[in-house]
Each structure stands twice: as C-alpha cells, then as structure tokens.
Amino acid sequence: MILFIGFFNTVWDALGRFYHRLGSPREFYKISNVVTPIFGILFLSLSLVGAYYGLFVAPADYQQGDSFRILYVHVPVAWMSLFVYVTMAVAAAIGLIWRIKMAFVVTICSAPIGAAFTALALLTGSIWGKPIWGTWWVWDARLTSELILFFLYLGIMATYYAFEERKTAEKAAALVSVVGVVIVPIIHYSVEWWSSLHQGVTVFAKGGPKMPASMLFPLAMMALGFMFYYGYALFLSMRHTVLKNEQSSRWVKELAQNAEQATHS
Amino acid sequence: MSPSQRKRLGIIFLVLAGVAISAALAIMAMQSSFEYFKTPSEINTEGFEKNQTYKIAGIVRKGSLQRLDDGITQRFRVTDCEQDVVIQYTGLLPDLFREGQAIVSVGKFTDEPALIASQVLAKHDENYVPNEAADAVMLQQANKCDQADGPIDY
Numbered sequence: 001m002i003l004f005i006g007f008f009n010t011v012w013d014a015l016g017r018f019y020h021r022l023g024s025p026r027e028f029y030k031i032s033n034v035v036t037p038i039f040g041i042l043f044l045s046l047s048l049v050g051a052y053y054g055l056f057v058a059p060a061d062y063q064q065g066d067s068f069r070i071l072y073v074h075v076p077v078a079w080m081s082l083f084v085y086v087t088m089a090v091a092a093a094i095g096l097i098w099r100i101k102m103a104f105v106v107t108i109c110s111a112p113i114g115a116a117f118t119a120l121a122l123l124t125g126s127i128w129g130k131p132i133w134g135t136w137w138v139w140d141a142r143l144t145s146e147l148i149l150f151f152l153y154l155g156i157m158a159t160y161y162a163f164e165e166r167k168t169a170e171k172a173a174a175l176v177s178v179v180g181v182v183i184v185p186i187i188h189y190s191v192e193w194w195s196s197l198h199q200g201v202t203v204f205a206k207g208g209p210k211m212p213a214s215m216l217f218p219l220a221m222m223a224l225g226f227m228f229y230y231g232y233a234l235f236l237s238m239r240h241t242v243l244k245n246e247q248s249s250r251w252v253k254e255l256a257q258n259a260e261q262a263t264h265s
Numbered sequence: 266m267s268p269s270q271r272k273r274l275g276i277i278f279l280v281l282a283g284v285a286i287s288a289a290l291a292i293m294a295m296q297s298s299f300e301y302f303k304t305p306s307e308i309n310t311e312g313f314e315k316n317q318t319y320k321i322a323g324i325v326r327k328g329s330l331q332r333l334d335d336g337i338t339q340r341f342r343v344t345d346c347e348q349d350v351v352i353q354y355t356g357l358l359p360d361l362f363r364e365g366q367a368i369v370s371v372g373k374f375t376d377e378p379a380l381i382a383s384q385v386l387a388k389h390d391e392n393y394v395p396n397e398a399a400d401a402v403m404l405q406q407a408n409k410c411d412q413a414d415g416p417i418d419y
Binding site for chain 2: 059060061062063064068093096097098131132133134135138139140141175178179181182186190193194195196197199200201202205210211212214215
C-alpha cells in the first residue's frame with residue numbers, strides 16, 4: 001500500500017514537472033523536438049493500417065455496399081472536430097485563469113486544425129449523403145450544429161487576428177473559445193434530442209457498438225491515427241508560433257545563429 | 266491558487282453557466298423548429314393543413330407499394346407501427362427503398378389524406394452489417410411491425 005502511494009506520488013510529481021516544463025516556451029520547444037516526429041510516425045503508421053483494413057479487409061455493408069467506406073474518414077474527422085474544440089476551450093480557460101502563455105498558444109494553434117477537421121466532416125458527410133440519403137444537405141439538427149461549429153472556429157481565428165496587441169488578441173480569442181463550448185454537447189446529443197435525417201450513435205451505442213468487429217477495428221485505427229495527426233499538426237504550428245512570439249529572447253536568437261552557422265559551414 | 270486566480274476561475278465559471286443556461290432556454294423555446302420530421306402518429310393526432318409543407322418519416326409498410334397507371338407514380342404507406350400515412354411520389358425512389366426501411370417524405374397534402382411528395386429520402390439507421398447477413402437482416406426489417414407493440418424508433 002505504502003509502495004503504491006509512493007509510486008503514485010512519484011508519477012504525479014513527474015507529470016507535474018512535465019506540465020510545468022511545457023508551460024515554458026523554451027522547454028516546450030526542446031520537448032517538441034523529440035515528440036513531434038513521434039506523433040507524425042504514429043499518425044502515419046496507424047492511419048495506413050486503418051486505411052488498408054478499411055479499404056481491403058473490412059466487409060462491404062449489406063445495403064450501402066462499398067460506399068460505406070467513406071465512414072473511415074468521416075467518423076474520425078467528425079469526432080476530432082469536437083475533440084479539438086474541447087482541447088482548445090480547456091486550454092483557453094487555463095490560459096485565462098492562470099495566465100499561462102503556452103495555453104493561449106495551444107488555443108490559437110488548434111483553431112485552424114479544428115476548422116479543417118470540421119470542413120472535412122461536412123464535406124465527406126455530403127459526399128456520403130448523396131448516394132445513401134438522396135441529398136447533399138438537409139437542415140437537420142446534426143448538420144446545422146456542425147456547420148455552426150465550423151463558423152465558430154473561423155470566428156475564433158478572426159477574433160485573434162482582429163487585435164493589434166497580441167495579449168489582448170489571445171484573451172479575446174480564448175474567451176470566445178470558452179463561451180462556444182456549449183455547442184459540443186448540442187452537436188453530440190442532437191441526434192438523440194431531436195428527429196434528424198442523420199442516424200443515431202453507432203459506436204458508443206447503449207448495449208455495445210452496432211457494428212461488427214471487422215468493421216470496427218479499422219475505425220479505431222483511423223481514429224487513433226487522426227488523434228496523433230492533431231498532436232503532430234498542433235506541435236508543428238506551436239513551434240512556429242513560439243519562435244515568432246519569443247523572437248526577441250536570447251534562446252531563440254541562439255537557435256537562429258546556430259542554424260545560420262550550420263548553413264554556412 | 267491565489268485569490269486573483271480564484272476570482273478569474275469564478276468569473277469563467279459564471280460566464281459558462283450563463284451561456285449554458287441561456288442556450289438551454291433558447292433551445293427549449295425553439296424546440297419544435299429543431300425537429301426535422303414528424304411521425305405518422307403525430308400527423309394523425311395533430312391533424313394537418315392543406316398545402317403546407319410537411320416532412321414525414323416512417324418505415325415503409327410491408328406490401329403497401331403500388332405503381333399507378335402512368336408507370337412512374339408510386340403510392341405506399343409509411344408507419345411507426347401505430348399509425349400510417351399514405352405517400353404518393355412521382356419519380357425515382359432512393360436505392361435503399363424497401364419494406365421496413367425508414368423513409369423521409371417531403372411534400373404537401375392536397376384534397377385527399379395522402380402526402381403528395383416532392384422529395385423522398387432514405388434515412389439510414391445506425392446499424393452496419395456485413396454482406397453475408399443481408400437477407401436475414403432485410404427479412405427482420407420487413408417484419409419489424411409484427412413484433413412491435415407500440416410505436417417504434419427510427
């Protein structure tokens with residue numbers, strides 16, 4: 001028991017130290033040197049496995065045939081559109097309460113990625129809807145709320161770029177992110193609360209997924225892969241933003257000098 | 266946590282609570298406008314007005330599909346296993362159209378109690394089934410109302 005508590009404490013302390021290190025731009029940059037490529041490799045390998053199994057191994061659906069396979073992109077990007085928003089809003093709240101520089105960077109860098117996921121979800125849904133439903137678009141609760149999410153992402157980006165001063169811009173964009181988080185449960189529960197053309201929950205349905213394991217496995221792989229893609233794209237974007245924000249600090253100047261020497265030698 | 270941080274946490278919490286409550290109130294006030302379709306039971310209990318556009322969803326009643334003399338007009342019944350509505354549609358029905366399949370019909374009621382549909386959409390459900398089990402599932406779907414006691418969800 002004491003051993004267990006000791007172990008837990010050590011892990012907790014390590015996590016705490018890691019979190020505080022991430023809070024400093026310089027430390028984040030060091031960590032991201034290592035972590036970013038790992039995220040990229042995980043994204044590539046998982047989504048390649050998922051794509052192969054989804055396209056060639058999973059059986060065709062009994063009524064949609066092969067056109068159901070667009071689900072292996074549509075569902076992960078739709079999940080990610082919500083996941084990115086929640087991450088962005090939590091980071092924004094942390095930034096506003098504890099005034100942590102890096103939290104705002106997470107918020108600002110997440111917005112374009114989330115917007116891209118949302119746009120992809122709307123687009124792939126449309127492409128699937130035409131042959132299956134018989135229409136590209138309907139104004140039901142699920143589709144409409146997802147479209148609002150897309151505009152929300154754009155609004156957060158627009159808010160950030162509307163201010164001259166960066167600190168003001170960060171706070172304003174963070175506040176919009178926090179306020180907008182109510183859309184997430186609305187999107188998720190829209191198919192339960194109201195009648196819609198969009199179907200209900202398949203994977204997290206009560207009583208287990210309404211899909212055989214042979215179809216579910218590639219979906220899980222794709223979903224994990226896209227999760228790591230978010231990490232990869234976010235860290236790349238954050239590295240760029242950190243260098244830009246800290247360009248007058250000594251460690252960035254040293255980095256630039258080293259890079260310059262490397263190109264001249 | 267310092268007092269100033271606690272204060273900011275409180276402010277964020279209050280702002281979020283306020284937004285959540287106002288969103289909930291707005292949603293409750295506009296509840297009916299978020300509904301995409303009505304069920305046959307709702308249409309039959311609430312009644313309907315002529316020349317108003319309705320979206321009605323139900324599953325295609327077994328053995329109800331008939332083709333009219335012009336060859337391109339179909340009449341069929343949609344049901345929630347409680348009540349039916351007759352739909353008349355001129356044109357190509359969706360690929361997924363079959364007995365037991367949920368269908369959304371958009372159109373108007375004219376002189377008779379049948380919806381003259383301008384658009385018929387298939388409503389895909391949340392079930393995914395491999396090809397080899399297709400026949401069993403389709404049979405089960407077609408006979409959905411035989412086992413149902415009361416209105417079904419779709």
